[in-house]
Amino acid sequence: MTSILMGYDIGVMSGASLYIEKDLKVTDTQIEILLGILEIYSLIGSAMAGKTSDWVGRRYTIVISGAIFFVGAILMGLSTNYTFLMCGRFVAGIGVGYALTIAPVYSAEVAPASSRGFLTSFPEVFVNIGIVLGYLSNYAFSFCPLDLGWRLMLGVGAIPSVGLAVGVLAMPESPRWLVMQGRLGEAKQVLDRTSDSKEESMLRLADIKEAAGIPEECNDDIVQVSGHSHGEGVWKELFVRPTPTVRHIVIAALGFHFFQQASGIDALVLYSPRVFEKAGITNSDQLLLCTVGVGLSKTVFTLVATFFLDRVGRRPLLLTSMAGMVGSLVCLGTSLTIVDQHEGVRMTWAVVLCLCCVLAYVGFFSIGIGPIAWVYSSEIFPLRLRAQGCGMGVAVNRLMSGILSMTFITLYKAITMGGTFFLYAAIGIVGWIFFFTMLPETQGRTLEDMEVLFGKFHKWRKANKLLEKKKQVAHGDGGTSDPDNRAHLLA
Numbered sequence: 001m002t003s004i005l006m007g008y009d010i011g012v013m014s015g016a017s018l019y020i021e022k023d024l025k026v027t028d029t030q031i032e033i034l035l036g037i038l039e040i041y042s043l044i045g046s047a048m049a050g051k052t053s054d055w056v057g058r059r060y061t062i063v064i065s066g067a068i069f070f071v072g073a074i075l076m077g078l079s080t081n082y083t084f085l086m087c088g089r090f091v092a093g094i095g096v097g098y099a100l101t102i103a104p105v106y107s108a109e110v111a112p113a114s115s116r117g118f119l120t121s122f123p124e125v126f127v128n129i130g131i132v133l134g135y136l137s138n139y140a141f142s143f144c145p146l147d148l149g150w151r152l153m154l155g156v157g158a159i160p161s162v163g164l165a166v167g168v169l170a171m172p173e174s175p176r177w178l179v180m181q182g183r184l185g186e187a188k189q190v191l192d193r194t195s196d197s198k199e200e201s202m203l204r205l206a207d208i209k210e211a212a213g214i215p216e217e218c219n220d221d222i223v224q225v226s227g228h229s230h231g232e233g234v235w236k237e238l239f240v241r242p243t244p245t246v247r248h249i250v251i252a253a254l255g256f257h258f259f260q261q262a263s264g265i266d267a268l269v270l271y272s273p274r275v276f277e278k279a280g281i282t283n284s285d286q287l288l289l290c291t292v293g294v295g296l297s298k299t300v301f302t303l304v305a306t307f308f309l310d311r312v313g314r315r316p317l318l319l320t321s322m323a324g325m326v327g328s329l330v331c332l333g334t335s336l337t338i339v340d341q342h343e344g345v346r347m348t349w350a351v352v353l354c355l356c357c358v359l360a361y362v363g364f365f366s367i368g369i370g371p372i373a374w375v376y377s378s379e380i381f382p383l384r385l386r387a388q389g390c391g392m393g394v395a396v397n398r399l400m401s402g403i404l405s406m407t408f409i410t411l412y413k414a415i416t417m418g419g420t421f422f423l424y425a426a427i428g429i430v431g432w433i434f435f436f437t438m439l440p441e442t443q444g445r446t447l448e449d450m451e452v453l454f455g456k457f458h459k460w461r462k463a464n465k466l467l468e469k470k471k472q473v474a475h476g477d478g479g480t481s482d483p484d485n486r487a488h489l490l491a
Helices: 002-023 028-056 058-077 082-110 113-120 122-141 146-170 175-180 184-194 198-212 234-240 244-262 265-270 272-279 284-312 314-341 348-367 369-380 383-415 417-438 447-453 457-476 483-490
Strands: none
Touching: 002 028, 002 058, 002 082, 002 122, 002 146, 002 265, 002 272, 002 284, 028 058, 028 082, 028 175, 028 383, 058 082, 058 146, 082 113, 082 122, 082 175, 082 369, 082 383, 113 122, 113 284, 113 369, 122 146, 122 284, 122 369, 175 184, 175 198, 175 383, 184 198, 198 383, 234 244, 234 383, 244 265, 244 369, 244 383, 244 417, 265 272, 265 348, 265 383, 272 284, 272 314, 272 348, 284 314, 284 348, 284 369, 314 348, 314 369, 314 417, 348 369, 369 383, 369 447, 383 417
16 A cells, blocks of 8 residues: 555656646746656655664554655645745655555565565565556546646545554554564464464574674563664664675665666656657547556556566566666667657657557566565564664665756756766666676565675675575575574674
């Protein structure tokens, strides 16, 4: 539900902006700011979410995110002018920052390793469902009077928040957060409910206790946890004096989120009506229907990816995804450049090619880099750093999204729309090289294994072999946790 809130806003604003521009008589620059500013405002929410979730728990932080977005959606729906609308965007942006940070963290901490990729990719699945709902809302309310239609489009975004408030009643708290608070009895109950077997539940609890610094023989329901249970000293550990392992994790997480957005996805989704208009589609209803097609493509391919994340692995999907995106961007840039050179001439083949390239681009994005960004960043941080580390990843993600959203119109007016997509393709090539050299495969690893897997930077394959050896040894002795073996691997 938190992801539907985010996706709905992205989808609905792409179409609503066309009507806002006409009704409020605003400029292209003001529209750029309106669309992109939510991502900048979300930095406040993502910065607050990590600390909040360490204090009140993952579960109640999700409730907070929904409540904030509810207020923001109502304010946007009641807006009487551009300033009022920007105030609504500010409140909604904080809610989006909270949601994007906490949803993947919660999913990763509750899910067993065997299905963590599948479950943790759900935020991206439901972001796409939200985008489709936003596009459908655009089309449904486009037949209303001009001054009413866009307000209804924005106001109904408050409805999913109500569903969130009801759904949270059935959700358990994160077992890892419970252990960090010394509430072992409650954590064990949650792990028993969310593990594939009783043995796996015991192993997960042992690994979490070890990561939290709780002795393995300590089995009381409530135990005293020394320090750092509420996130104290995390920023120093992340950025001031990080270990090689933490430094590698931070570079991987922040770099992943940077390249996910810098390759142009949010700009293309937000401004897809303008791209199609440039290609030669001028009818507003046809433009909105094309954007619905983009949303459906994004959703279908993300659903496909969720079933392969835990079977194929993160790296093959990720590298294929980025390579396909680069190819689609080059093809899209080429076709739009040809359209530019024949201005005033409608070329049906160019319209079809542009539509196919956009659909291919969002499809390739959705089978890899889209869902994997949230899976990967939420599973690689150590327990004590996870919430705030993920918050930093979301901050980079939203900052880049905001920058691209707020510069797209200016950029394509300066270097042409085709040139803009060539630029995004060049960034994508650099991203592919970064992913290939710096990101280890995490498929099937426990969250506690990540401290061993990272720290070797581009030589991570050596650590991967050591973990395979450890896994074989564990199966040989009955799968018991061995702190001495872990210390040896870390060394």
